[in-house]
Amino acid sequence: MENTTGQFFQENLKNQQQKIKNKMIRLRQRRFSLFFIIVILMVLSSINMVSAAFYMKPENIKKHFVYILIFFIIYLFIGNAGKIKKLKLTYKILSNRKVNGFIFLTSIFILLGMYIGGKMNLPFIPKINGAYGWINLGPVSIQPAEILKCAFVINMANCLARAEDNDLSESVTIINALIYLGVYGVLILAQKDMGTAIHYLAIWLFMIFMSKLKDKWILRVSCLGGVLGIGGLAAVYKYASEEGASYKIMRIKSYIDGLFFGNYSDDYGYQVKQSVYAFGSGGLFGKGYANGVQKYSYLPEIHTDFIMATFGEEFGIMGMFVVVGLFFALYHFIMVTGRECKNYFGKYLALGMGAQIITQVIINIFVAVGLLPVFGLPMPFFSYGGSAMVTMGIALGLIHNMNVE
Known part of the structure; x- marks a missing residue:
């Protein structure tokens, strides 16, 4: 035995x-x-x-x-940060509430600063193709809204994960997710960078559709988006025929x-x-x-x-x-x-x-x-x-x- x-x-x-x-x-x-x-x-x-x-x-x-060299440095450092003895940094640290909050507030500060700096006509925030989306630091140009896409994904991942962990209702989940989209979207649109804002929306829709939300919510969002999209294009096409478009x-x-x-x-x-x-x-x-x-x-x-x-x-x-x-x-x-x-x-x-x-x-x-x-x-x-x-x-x-x- x-x-x-x-x-x-x-x-x-x-x-x-x-x-x-x-x-x-x-x-x-x-x-x-x-x-x-x-x-x-x-x-x-x-x-x-x-x-x-x-x-x-x-x-x-x-x-x-x-x-390309910069990419590989960032990619290999972040990818192997968990194996570095003095760091031991894994992706899980980003799920911490304080870290998530810090990322969100820092993103707001940066995007708001871009908008204010553009309105103040600061020389290092030039107007390019009608948008204030770049910071010129000598020979280096940075587009914060592009880099902050990762911050947006981290914030959304925390939002949807907490909805799963705490079994939040679908309406509460949608509202919380809309807050993130609204804050990022409004601040990026304020810079007149519609293309980047649309990409944020695409990421948000993708994550929402793949979340725990039931089919009825996804159908509602899809129908609303389709109606607004078609209606928006029709309105734009009509307005474009007028002077001053x-x-x-x-x-x-x-x-x-x-x-x-x-x-x-x-x-x-x-x-x-x-x-x-x-x-x-x-x-x-x-x-x-x-x-x-x-x-x-x-x-x-x-x-x-x-x-x-x-x-x-x-x-x-x-x-x-x-x-x-x-x-x-x-x-x-x-x-x-x-x-x-x-x-x-x-x-x-x-x-x-x-x-x-x-x-x-x-x-x-x-x-x-x-x-x-x-x-x-x-x-x-x-x-x-x-x-x-x-x-x-x-x-x-x-x-x-x-x-x-």
Whole structure:
């Protein structure tokens, strides 16, 4: 009897050890998969940037490689902070109420400071394309609203996780979530940065739809959003025919004309028209690397928000499928990370970071092919810019951190 009992405990112990070993193997494989996909995307983005920027702004090629280096420093530091003996920082510290509150208040302070600084015409907060979204510190430019997307996801993850932990009602959950969206959204819209505000809304909707809310709430939000969206576009299109319509209103009108009537104006739809030409001329396999023509000043600032026009022109539809496939593979591993997490905060944190990346990819590509209005959102990894790289470093660093347990 004693021998049988001893064998039972030994077998149970072996099973537990095997489960732990299998978990560690899965985590290691997932870390490697994430890193491998990121490296491939970085290589593709670097190749594309060299082709896109060498004619107009060759100095941006060097800066792009510097931004990649900054990304890897942030990504590897945050990802492995839990293994550093003196730090032992894991993603779980972000679920602390005081830490979450500090992140929220700091975000408010920064965004409010941007708005006030813009109104005061401070020299280091210039007005660019009608928006006060940048801080110029000598040779360095920072876009706070871009970086604070990670803060927004952290706040939302805490909001939805506490709703699960404390079994809050759905109405209370929606109200709490709307407070975060309202504060961030209003302060970003005050800077006249509609594109970034729309991305915040997309992240919020993604996280809400994937939360514990019942189908009836999701249906209500979807119907309300659809009605407001269609009604808003109709109202904008009507108002755009009047004198004194703003530049953004005319851009939306140009989008509608282009999408439904194939009529892209040279004033407000020129970038989209040239981008569509680029994708169309690229065909199935593209013109070949460095053989694209849109980068020769036909498509202005092609190395930024319309960077994928160069890629589509030179590598074709098949090349675009490869890039989109890599991003969805990255998104898949992020979702698996959240699904296997043992706490609600981790699940929603992974969900939010995945939403942040994949919605930005979808919006950027849809804008480039004329299926969405021009929002001014960069393509992750591919578009030129340091703030977007910092944001990706934080987001993917946290996902890596979750896979080190």
